[in-house]
Amino acid sequence: MVKQKIGKGWDSLGKPAAGVSDGNYYWLGDYELCSQLRKEEKFDGQYCRVELEIPDALVEEGCPQTDPLAIVLGVCMPRSCNDDQLHKLIQEYSPYKTVIDCELDVHFSIPSIIVLATLALWVALQISATFFSPESWIWMCLNIKINTRRALSTKRAPESLHALHGLEFITFIWFITAMVYNLMQPYIENVAFSYDSVPYVTAHPTNNYSYLVDGLLALSALYTTYLLYGEVTTVKDILQVLAKTLVERCSRSWWKNLLFINNLFGVKDTCVDFGYVVSLEAQYFVPLIVLIYLARSRLFTAKIIAILLLSLSISFSFYRAFIESLPPAPLLTAEPIAPERIEQMLNALVISPLTRASPTIVGFLFGVCMWNEDGVKYKDIFGKLFTVIMTLFSAFAALFVMFSLLPFATSSAGHPLFLAFYAAFHRPLWAISLLSFLYLSHHGSFAWIHAILTWRIFSPLSKLTWIALIVAEPIILFIFSALNRPSYATNWSTEMCSDNVNLVDPNNLKALIP
Numbered sequence: 001m002v003k004q005k006i007g008k009g010w011d012s013l014g015k016p017a018a019g020v021s022d023g024n025y026y027w028l029g030d031y032e033l034c035s036q037l038r039k040e041e042k043f044d045g046q047y048c049r050v051e052l053e054i055p056d057a058l059v060e061e062g063c064p065q066t067d068p069l070a071i072v073l074g075v076c077m078p079r080s081c082n083d084d085q086l087h088k089l090i091q092e093y094s095p096y097k098t099v100i101d102c103e104l105d106v107h108f109s110i111p112s113i114i115v116l117a118t119l120a121l122w123v124a125l126q127i128s129a130t131f132f133s134p135e136s137w138i139w140m141c142l143n144i145k146i147n148t149r150r151a152l153s154t155k156r157a158p159e160s161l162h163a164l165h166g167l168e169f170i171t172f173i174w175f176i177t178a179m180v181y182n183l184m185q186p187y188i189e190n191v192a193f194s195y196d197s198v199p200y201v202t203a204h205p206t207n208n209y210s211y212l213v214d215g216l217l218a219l220s221a222l223y224t225t226y227l228l229y230g231e232v233t234t235v236k237d238i239l240q241v242l243a244k245t246l247v248e249r250c251s252r253s254w255w256k257n258l259l260f261i262n263n264l265f266g267v268k269d270t271c272v273d274f275g276y277v278v279s280l281e282a283q284y285f286v287p288l289i290v291l292i293y294l295a296r297s298r299l300f301t302a303k304i305i306a307i308l309l310l311s312l313s314i315s316f317s318f319y320r321a322f323i324e325s326l327p328p329a330p331l332l333t334a335e336p337i338a339p340e341r342i343e344q345m346l347n348a349l350v351i352s353p354l355t356r357a358s359p360t361i362v363g364f365l366f367g368v369c370m371w372n373e374d375g376v377k378y379k380d381i382f383g384k385l386f387t388v389i390m391t392l393f394s395a396f397a398a399l400f401v402m403f404s405l406l407p408f409a410t411s412s413a414g415h416p417l418f419l420a421f422y423a424a425f426h427r428p429l430w431a432i433s434l435l436s437f438l439y440l441s442h443h444g445s446f447a448w449i450h451a452i453l454t455w456r457i458f459s460p461l462s463k464l465t466w467i468a469l470i471v472a473e474p475i476i477l478f479i480f481s482a483l484n485r486p487s488y489a490t491n492w493s494t495e496m497c498s499d500n501v502n503l504v505d506p507n508n509l510k511a512l513i514p
Contacts, residue, residue, distance in 0.1 A: 225367025
């Protein structure tokens with residue numbers, strides 16, 4: 001009996017697995033055997049993950065990186081041992097620095113109970129507002145039936161920018177696919193899979209993809225300007241629109257999310273990695289409404305202010321990237337970049353309201369211009385020439401943003417001026433390229449593409465893009481972290497996971513319900 005218990009305990013221990021050369025450093029053993037020993041009361045054990053931090057100098061001589069190689073080992077440890085005792089036990093067999101995480105008896109903490117109670121109260125208010133149907137606008141904002149009908153409505157004004165909904169949804173799908181490729185890295189056994197694809201041109205759009213958020217910001221600003229320009233005429237109207245939008249965009253998370261200020265506290269303090277996106281959208285809405293209101297009476301002044309703000313945003317981004325020698329964008333590189341520099345870049349260039357303001361300003365400028373003109377006259381030679389020039393510029397700008405960082409990804413090196421230029425200009429360039437394509441499509445170019453983008457189903461789907469973007473990240477993390485052992489990643493499996501995330505996302509499911 002004792003030998004059998006020892007044998008099962010040893011069998012549950014993590015051992016070197018196949019694929020070590022591909023980055024499989026997850027030797028997790030058998031969780032079920034450890035759990036079975038506890039259930040049979042043969043050994044009061046707990047399953048622990050022991051991370052052994054082996055210095056790079058012992059792995060590859062002359063390696064310029066200082067990040068240690070982390071080997072994760074699954075061990076069935078005595079439940080009666082505390083953290084210090086577990087570390088002493090491991091140090092008897094390993095001289096390396098260790099990090100130990102053991103399974104816990106999960107109990108709801110006081111903050112968790114408060115959050116659950118708040119959510120329960122929120123749901124109760126919605127149910128009450130739905131059944132009693134009071135006519136107050138505050139209660140109407142909580143009415144599930146009314147808001148579901150509005151969210152799923154496919155009714156569209158004949159003069160609206162219908163192609164915008166298609167572009168927004170396609171950008172969302174692209175963004176989710178790239179998120180899967182990047183967020184899965186801690187949960188796959190062949191970690192080298194992610195780095196092996198870095199030199200390939202076809203994989204680069206899922207490696208360098210943060211500018212897709214700027215496309216969504218630009219599309220949102222354009223649509224807001226296009227809908228409200230000419231209609232918001234008083235301060236009272238502005239406050240009504242602001243209140244309505246804040247209610248619709250209100251997030252059910254911590255106070256930083258509730259106040260839309262999580263991006264002001266650093267990249268580590270956001271509830272989810274992409275929570276800053278909703279905060280930026282909400283923060284930009286207020287000055288955008290002010291610009292729209294000003295443009296009603298002083299269009300030229302509003303354009304000058306917008307151009308000055310655009311120049312300030314680009315200049316500030318260039319200055320921070322060049323002076324501090326920051327990476328131009330968050331992406332995987334063949335030679336890893338120090339985590340400190342990555343965090344500095346995220347705080348300075350990615351979540352900062354000033355550095356990310358340029359796409360919203362571009363959206364405003366396109367919105368007021370499209371409102372005040374009748375489109376390109378194709379029978380006019382100048383109109384045709386303008387269309388050709390705008391098409392070429394849109395294509396070259398998009399290709400530059402998508403692929404010009406490929407040499408940097410493969411070498412982690414580049415001229416400081418070019419890297420700072422890319423950091424400052426790639427976001428407004430992507431916004432201009434995307435909105436130029438929308439402008440041309442709206443006025444008759446690319447007829448077959450325009451027919452696809454104006455598909456009616458994109459209208460309800462695009463309304464839920466911002467909420468679905470936040471919900472997608474926990475779904476991705478759940479899919480990978482819920483597995484007993486790391487998965488083996490391939491392009492097909494990653495694409496399948498991306499499709500599943502888009503289907504499982506409750507917001508997209510709601511939009512697909514007839």
